[in-house]
């Protein structure tokens with residue numbers, strides 16, 4: 001074959017997804033390994049979501065409802081917005097993709113932070129756009145530096161709040177003054193994949209922000225069913241936005257982008273507030289306890305508004321992560337994000353957390369760090 005490959009596509013380094021547990025067990029000859037590496041919800045989805053999947057089985061020979069009628073209406077009620085202000089995605093990842101597809105042309109600029117969720121810049125590369133990358137300051141988004149990067153070529157700004165991988169979050173007040181200073185030619189995307197774990201007072205007022213305010217930038221808030229709702233495997237996410245932006249994203253969306261199981265399960269999950277509240281508070285409590293125990297082992301956890309946190313071991317974390325992997329505990333080293341002394345751990349079940357602490361303590365000694 002002698003097929004020309006566009007240079008901007010050839011330059012892309014594929015996203016390194018967390019490997020499935022079974023693959024790691026096979027590769028390392030492990031049994032009963034635990035995975036605390038992909039910020040998943042260890043408790044799984046609401047039983048009502050599982051029942052909804054069962055019920056949806058009989059309709060699998062039909063295409064899904066392309067408008068996501070029931071889910072969109074449930075979400076509109078939940079967020080107190082209009083149904084035409086919601087766009088569903090095959091994971092919130094897909095809504096990120098729609099935004100870049102619809103608004104970014106070759107050589108247009110998109111501002112992202114480093115480190116932050118890697119997929120923003122990948123989609124921009126695919127479109128041949130230019131990533132303007134602003135380093136975090138004190139582990140958090142540097143809004144002044146981001147604002148200073150805005151030019152007439154800027155189309156989008158991506159801010160994950162809370163940030164992945166640091167877990168930091170910015171206050172609604174900081175966002176308000178930042179957004180007020182930005183031109184009406186750009187869209188700021190506030191990616192709230194982990195907002196469910198954040199104190200309510202820290203959450204930005206999405207309904208208000210997505211309204212059209214003359215002279216001010218557009219705002220899109222992204223949410224997902226992959227984290228607090230425990231439905232990562234089904235792929236369901238959504239964006240809240242002004243109806244004029246939603247109408248544009250709907251032009252680039254495939255008609256059946258969200259599958260029938262995802263629509264049914266997400267609809268059931270959003271209504272099961274009891275399960276959601278129980279899971280979120282269990283994870284939050286377990287995180288605080290884990291942080292204290294990690295500190296007792298001489299490591300430094302960073303404060304986090306999510307279901308994961310970074311741990312600084314003040315030594316080479318990649319070596320420690322490899323040792324932990326051999327003991328059947330999978331965590332995420334952070335050297336590719338520039339934090340060579342840190343790894344990231346997602347909160348697990350009580351049993352998983354205890355096993356992690358045992359293995360961490362053992363491996364710190366084995367690596368000569370303890």
Ligand SMILES: Cc1ncc(COP(=O)(O)O)c(C=O)c1O
Pocket residue numbers: 038039090091092093094117160163164191193223224225226232235236237
């Ligand atoms: C900050 C952030 N945004 C978006 C996503 C994508 O989530 P989804 O599973 O909804 O595509 C992730 C996934 O880890 C994430 O960390």
